[in-house]
Amino acid sequence: MLGSAERRRRHQPWADDVRARLRTVDLLPLRALIPPSGYVPDFLTPPPDGTGPRKIAEELGMVRATPSEHFVAEVSWMAADPGTPVTWRQEAAPLHRHMLAQPAQAIALITDLLQTYWDLALEPHWRRLHGGLQSDIRSRMQVIEGSGAAPVFSSLNPRIAWRDQELTVRSAYDYQEELGGRGIVLVPSVFCGPEVLTMTPPQQSMIVYPRTGVEEMWHRHTSDRPGPLAALLGGVRSAVLEALLVPASTGDLAEAVNVTPGAISQHVAVLRQCDLVTSRRHGRRVIHSLTETGETLVRGAVAPGAGRHSA
Incomplete structure (x- = not known):
């Protein structure tokens, strides 16, 4: 690229x-x-x-x-x-x-x-890239839980089709394989677009597909204007929510958002009271993650077109 x-x-x-x-x-x-x-x-x-x-x-x-x-x-x-x-x-x-x-x-x-x-x-x-990829995986897992795998295959990319128990990837190469229960790994990628990449046996069968919304991801992190989430919640709390697209400890959040761990704890407490964040202890660390409401809020705020309106 x-x-x-x-x-x-x-x-x-x-x-x-x-x-x-x-x-x-x-x-x-x-x-x-x-x-x-x-x-x-x-x-x-x-x-x-x-x-x-x-x-x-x-x-x-x-x-x-x-x-x-x-x-x-x-x-x-x-x-x-x-x-x-x-x-x-x-x-x-x-x-x-x-x-x-x-x-x-x-x-x-x-x-x-x-x-x-x-x-x-x-x-x-990496935190920004990984967060977007994890969000893509979570959303597709929710579709699988509700409707099965077929809608996920069909929505990955226009070059990928699922019909009659057969997964087809439009490619310059001619190859066909019976998986025989071995499964296939789906991998979202920030950088592979517009291509769809494949790996075939004897390697683990794998399809790498472009993650959507890449331009918006870079734009919202370089724009001088505050995004809609920052306008609603303030800069630090919106940054905490966006960082939590990948679950993180208090220390990780402090480093990512560039504030003290004590300040992170205070902001997380408010977000937890609003049912946007949940926290659990893992050994000596407390790991924070978005609730379903929190993830919906973050993804809605950073989706293409968010914050724009017509007169």
């Missing part, structure tokens, strides 16, 4: 910040594994395993542990994939040859670059 001016527009505030941070970082080896279109090596994206969220260190550990033979097979496949642009393959060919000749060193270098990219480009924005 960073390499395409057209796709960057949807994320311009983030892209401007990140491009400045990455100006002195040589990302060419990493870019050589991520073509503008076509196959991206699977080892870069370990699929969720159903045990809960993994820390970035665990994800990078899985990348670093990639067997050399898997690395060679996947990079070779990418380098020969007709779905990648010819000019890109030609430009990346010297790097590909070097990586294939020394796969262990290449895996170590790529993992280190991913760590650097995380530190500079994603970690500073």
